[in-house]
Amino acid sequence: MNGETFKMRARLRALTDHTVTALSIAATIIVVTPLVAIFAYLVIRGASSLNLDFFIKVPKPVGENGGGMANAIVGSGVLLAVASAIGVPMGIGGGIYLAEFGRGTKLANAVRFTADVLNGVPSIVMGLAIYSLVVVPQRTFSAFSGGVALGIMMIPTVCRTTEEMLLMVPHAVREAALGLGVPNWRSVLSITVKTASPGIITGCMLAFARVAGETAPLLFTAFGNPFMTTTLNRPIEALPLQIFVYANSPYDDWHRLAWGGALVLILLIVLAVSLVRYVTSRGVLKGAS
């Protein structure tokens, strides 16, 4: 290779390098743009529709302005309470099994794999399954069925985070407890789980935030209800469901309410995510060392 072509190639290589750098910076900017845009729109259009009425009034009949989303907020609360009552204990139990009893066994690997696969099942399919499992025998759409659908979706997340957090607890802590003659179940619950509890709680928060925004599984389980209700065996409204209906409606006032609802939802979720980041960055197991 003579000097000229060598120089040419070096220049070409440097040029490629710069181009790739520029492209990846461009990609980063393009990725950040929609996030900024979404938040800007949520704040601008949502904040103006948030007032006291939004939180304490139920929707007005079609054509009348005003009203709020009180029924949807209460409904979401009921649904999430049912979901947590199902998802959190079962998820934590599964996580304890994976970390404390099943380490390295074939069954544990299979459970772990299934949990990850279950996590990838589309939420709409979950809704269909719960429809034919709960709604059909019950003969009515109900808050209970919606809660079950959301609860099942929480299990894999809670289970896997619990396992991760328990694995981080040093072995010496367990042995110390057992060495003092504490029964195994007690040592797991009041020593290991307690040590990892900040991490486990954040995992639950994360799962909670995730299902709080789920709409698809509620379409044919909770179904929606324009009135205030807390009964478990009747249809119930949820914040995401209400947003869906309002966004597809032709009324400007309903669009306004939809943006307001979306802002409330996103604030809840951002709070959860930031909390998770805060706790994990501080080191979950400060208490253990």
Next chain:
Amino acid sequence: MPVSLEKVTVHVPEIRISQPQIQTEVAVRESVPPAAPAEVSAIRKYLLSRSDSAVADRLFHWLMVLCALSIFAIVVLIAWRLVVSSQVTWDRFGLGFFYKSFVNPDTHQRIYWDPVNEQFSAVPFVYGTLVSSFLALLIAVPLGVGLAIFMTEMCPRMLRGPLAFVTELLAAIPSIIYGLWAVFVLVPLLREHVNPLLVKLLGWSGLVANDNPTGLGFLAGGVILSIMILPIISSLTREVMTAVPHSQREAVLALGATRWEMIRMGVLRNARIGIVGAIILGLGRALGETMAVTMVIGNTPEIHKSILSNGTSMAAVIANEFTEAVSDVHRSALIEIGLALFIVTIIVNVIAQLLVWAVTRGTPSQAH
């Protein structure tokens, strides 16, 4: 559906990779062996079996096993219910449900989905799902990989945290909010500016035709899907790229490579299987995504060559028609579409999971 990134995670791959790091950290600080002994020692077993609480212990153990087994039970229950409830359609249309079309007796036109005459075929839905997911991957893969490259190889340290937080937030935004934003912001933008431009530039190919004044359609669905699957692709790619040992980079740099050559030869080549896994995982998410797509894809069960036309997807038709379905056949046809979606997403997820695990466990890719 949001996925979280960082340490508290929903998806295995990230956990798989970050785990050894966490454990070594603990090991250094606490000087405890990183890998826990898999088997309980004989003495411990003996002591536990003799203790006063042997019954309570066993009970607790089995309770936890039950919780773990419930995960299997859920998957089996879902599959069983979907199969049973879609029986009517299966008996009537068989496998032809996924490739046949019908002729409308009145208009003599070819149709696929006719609830009135109870003729059902899933073809337009499968087509819509494939087209919108493909468009989503087309947009999200270069951006996601580009972001991952920027974050692992180029980014100043102080930008890394905020960027990770941004991707985490993108993953956490619910589908319905993406949908709301798409309906009021993205669709008008596409309608006014992007679509006319595309028609002008690519009109000759026939893939974009100016026959849809709404701005809804496959492209709108694809764009919003791409934003939603970006975080998964980029965070997983980042994790696999971080898992490539530093010695690889240093070796390539020592041979006089530029930074891009180092990334291409030292990093991307070693991480490629994991990156493919990340892309497939993103595909799995795109296939099953419901709300945002339903709101912007147009919801007409037709097949068009143009990506600007209205269409529909498997998840979207279920969300739209299920509560309004009156006949048993209609309902069971929708459930059969759900079953197909369930099977496809499970297969896609299993493949992706195996690919990512293969890389992070360090078997095939390290051979190069």
